[in-house]
Amino acid sequence: MQPSDTQGLRQRKDIANGNGHTDTIVITEEGKKRDQQLDKHDRYEFGGPWGVFAMMTGFPMLMYYLWICLWFYDGQLVFPKSVDDIQPFLWRMWDHVRVDAYPTAYAWKVYSGNIFFQLFLAWVMPGYMQEGLPVPSLGYKKLMYKCNALLSLYATAIAAATLHYTGVFRLNAIIDNYGHFMTVAMIWGFAVSFGMYFVAVATGTQMRMSGNFFYDVFMGASLNPRIGPIDLKMWAEVRIPWVIVFFLAVSGGCQQYDKYGYVTPNMAFMILATFLYLNACGKGEECIPQTWDMYHEKWGFMVIFWNFAGVPFTYVYSVVYMASHDPSKYQFSTPTYVLLFSTLLTAYYIWDTAMSQKSRFKMQTQGITKFRKTFPQLPGCIVQNPTYIQTAHGNRLLTSGWWAYSRKPNYVADWIMSFTWGAIIGTATPIPYFYSVFFITVLIHRCGRDFERCAIKYGKDWERYCEVVKWKFIPGVY
Known part of the structure; x- marks a missing residue:
């Protein structure tokens, strides 16, 4: 170890020595005690049973409402004009759902077909085997993950292009049947959520249970459910939401091309933005097992609902608006387009490299020094000679790269990207900004949960870390 600095921080550079060997983390007895404290239900989150029940019922209704406003009311937020108008207003809303979002057989076939196709690809495609972090809930067992998302995603793209150009399945149909697909996605989300709860209870794999049925369904019962080589939680995080998000954008582009003979820069922006996100999830899939979602958050x-329905049908409202409105409503000047594209690409670079830096640092602490090479590997994606704080728990807290300036640099960049997804249609409608507004709320809440957990897990070492990395989000601001 390098000598401590004047504040008593234990930091080390040259994490890997010349022969490629890396010292690995060892969880101390004190660390195990703190992990046990975190690995049990001791309080309710999200407002408890009533709060999660409100979210489970309220969010689907909000999704329907925003889609109706976007598709049928020119993107304007509509509401009853008087007390007497409340009942007729609610009936109008219901009629839109009943008629235009009915779960048709066609929607079931297409949406479910994608689910099973993605499962098939995840099972049969060759992949890179990645070892996960030690999981406290499993006695510090390290799970292996088959990372074949990138091949699966490109196989999906080839299959979709073939179906489109042969006329078997025109991609325009995705945006045209948006409401129908959304309802099917919601049904899938609810069915898998409740189904996984009952499977976990039946197989005795449930953990950190509160005893309240709705709360435990919301938070999840099992940690790492699997089908053969497929880790369902990681599979659903990558293969379902971002595939749909990308093809919704492509569908909007196809519709514009058929209607106008060209694709607007705004729609091209969304196709690029969603492709970057989808490709990043695939090319960096081996980094996902190192995240809190994988080794701590239950499924x-x-x-589940967010992956199956929430992300794909709330993040690309700008695409839905552009696909149903004349381009003159959201045209910009050339400098504005340059600004938007530049902001997107800059934020993407910071997000991609920040995620890579932290995940690969965690891999280094496991003794992994050879990393998967997928396109594009961006400069700065691996911190050379990283500095860190050695905790009494046994883990190490990175203080190099982007992580020297903010405790959540990836969140900042991720949110900026989300804002551009709404800004690409300007002030034509406020609804596409839902993603960024909702996302910042989620990120702030998640940071609170994460920082509280870290304070318990690392104690005084977390306090020392916060002295070194002072800013939670934006350096010099917050």
Whole structure:
């Protein structure tokens, strides 16, 4: 170890020595005691049973409302004009759902077909085997993950292009059947959430249970459910939401091209933005096992519904608006387009490299020094000779790269990207900004949960870390 600095911080450079060997983390007895403290239900989150029940019922209704406003009311937020108008207003809303979002057989076939196709690809495609972090809930067992998302995603793209150009399945149909697909996605989200709860209880794999049915369905019962080589939680995080998000953008582009003979810069922006995110999830899939989502967060409604329905059908409202409105409503000047594209690419670079820096640092602490090479590997994606704080728990807290300036640099960049996804249609409608508004709320809440957990897990070492990395989000601001 390098000598401590004047504040008593234990920091080390040259994490790997000349022969490629890396010292690995060892969880101390004190660390195990703190892990046990974190690995049990001791309080309710999200407002407890009533709070999660409100979210499980309220969020689907909000999704329907925003889609109706976007698709049928020119993107304007509509509401009853008087007390007497409340009942007729609610009936109008219901009629839109009943008629235009009915779960048709066609929607079931397409949406479910994608689910099973992604499962098939995850099972049969060759992949890079990645070892996960020691999981406290499993006695510090390290799970292996088959990372074949990138091949699967490109196989999906080839299959979709073939179906489109042969006329078997025109991609325009995705945006045209948006409401129908959304309802099917919600049904899938609810069915998988409740199904996984009952499977976990039946197989005795449930953990950190509160005893309240709805709360435990929301938070999840099992940690790492698997089908053969497929880790369902990681599979659903990558293969379902971002594939749909990307093809919704492509569908909007196809519709514009068929209608106008060209694709607007705004729609091209969304196709690029969603592709970057989708490709990043695939090319960096081996980094996902190192995240809190994988080794701590259970697979419940909070994650499942969001992956199956929430992300794909709330993040690309700008695409829905552009696909149903004349381009003159959201045209910009050339400098504005340059600014938006530059902001997107800059934020993407910071997000991609920040995520890579931290995940690969964690891999280094496991003794992994050879990393998967997928396109594009961006400069700065691996911190050379990283500095860190050695904790009494046994883990190490990175203080190099982007992580020297903010405790959550990836969140900042991720949110900026989300804002551009709304800004690409300007002030035509406020609804596409829902993603960024909702996202910042989620990020702030998640940071609170994460920082509280870290304070318990690392104690005084977390306080020392916060002295070194002072800013939670934006350096010099917050």
